[in-house]
Amino acid sequence: MMGKYRLKTFIILLASVILIIASCNRPVPAPKENPYYSRDTATFMAPDTSTIPNDQFGDLVRYGRDLILHTAYYIGPNGIKGKYLGNKMNCTNCHLDAGTRPYGFNFFSSYARYPQYRGRENEVLTMEQRVNNCIERPHSGIPLPLDCKEMVAMVCYIRWVGTNVPIGHQVKGDECLEIEYPDRAADPEKGAKIYAAVCSSCHGINGEGKGPEDSVTYQFPPLWGPHSYQIGSSPYRVVKLARFLKGNMPDKIATWRKPFLTDEQALDVAAFINDDRIHSRPQKKDKSTPDYPDPKGKAIDYGIGPFIDTFSEQQHKFGPFKPIISYRKAHNMPVKF
Template sequence: MKAHWFPILLFIIIAIVVTSEIISGYQKRKEEDKEFAAYLAAEPVDTVWRGWNKYQIPVWSDSGKLIWYGHELIANTSYYLGPKGTVAQITNGLNCQNCHLDGGTIPFGNNFGKVYATYPQFRSRNNGMQSIYDRVNDCFERSLNGKKMDSKTKEMQAIYSYMKWLGDDVPKGVARGGTSIMKLKYLDRAADPDKGFQVYTANCQSCHGANGEGQLNTEGTGYNYPPLWGEHSYNDGAGLYRLSSFAGFVKNNMPFGTDYHNSKLTDEEAWDVAAFVNSQPRPHKDQSADWKNIAKKPLDFPFGPYIDTFTEQQHKYGPFKAINNFNKSTK
């Protein structure tokens, strides 16, 4: 009898031990999961917008093919619309994504995450309501130093479709985090072009050239690295001609490989290199029709008139704190 029950008893004991270990392991895992959840809850939440990957475009449909063409126009603008453009010759050889990085999808990379959600909108610079088409043409005329394109063209419809597709999950009127250029703190001094030259030499000229000329691709149809000044760069009506925009852009995206998690330049270096680049010669854009309400001009807009008595030089390079304080006092 004892011999008969021994294997059964042994099996029961083993089962109890194994079950106990399983329960103990489960409880331990539950505690670890709880601790990990608490750790995540205590961490800062990264709420920036990130655009769809271009390979998610539904190219099997007619609408998807138009979206894909829109992405192509953003990524390879010069091939289609540059000086040797296959469709039209209306821009300076830059690509839209030279400023709107990776097809306009990078956080703090001048992306398109809020475009469809916030347009049409009133823009003081243009003295009225602007559509997405108007805003794109602004870039053609200023950043690409080119000409307007009719909104009825296939190309403009494709760009519109791409921007709409990118922002399809953003509620109307909402601007997600990272969909604007980051605003850096103002310096206590003016931004210094001479110091900026040192920053440029150490960090920028290997790609953009000693004379800011950029690097053309082998076909001569566009730039692998865009020119930062000279006849083929953005004109003085472009958004990046404002120091705060240029400084915020390079701080989070340059040199190549930088992102907002891991910036290489200090704030001072970003302001100074912005001052250096924007002190160099570039095409001029007639802006006499802009800013009819001069009280709405950004404090670093480099052309007068202004509502204050600070000089154009200070409005371009700073120091900006005094101007900012004056603006606050008049509101």
């Protein structure tokens, strides 16, 4: 009896080990060559879309990817699946290449890092709640029901992009490029000149963006004004935006391997875009829940007080950031961007 039992356990164990080894070693095919991707760096790559499985999960992944690419068509102001977004932008306008471009606000390690504590809400958010954050802020929309097919599909897609990223881990390329902080504040006036010379041909002289003829969405998304992202959304922060611009704008010219703007130029143009003395943008609708109920959780470049240090709103928004960083380090305070 005993021997038979042991043999059975041994066979089950052996089979499991073989299965685990086999699944670990299965290579994830890389996307086709493209200036943004490279096989010769350790930068993470999302699996190729041809590997999306032909099962129920795969169907959701494919629909989710379509939603990230054509968000306005499905759930925009005139969406065929519901009117949720307050503007005609698509997720992929910021989460470039449907969230698969290195250093382009991608979803590489997103699934692996959620549920996550978020300082802005001072609570743990699920992936679904985080998606709704982007629907409410950059898109000025109303939250999707957490269990609707569109939400489930987008989360399945984000899960699939992060295939093989261990839970709790980050991977190379999942954040935007780093920038060095200059000793001066970011300068919106210098940024205005860069904008006029480099960006306005696509995004418009008034940052209004340009649509294709069908008016469902944009060819070049807006950067400020009533149809752009809200005050308080992530790209409204100067450093957060500058890091994205460095590796990705102007579109099709800058790449993370060959940025176009210098760090100072990226900060200046981000300051110009996000300067609310010059440009207006939508405000948060529901003011009943304040952002960052505990100011300790606030990112340094979040330009709306109160703060746990004594620096002004102006300096938090535009810099210079080095004095804030050293003050915080000296006082054992969190340094978060």
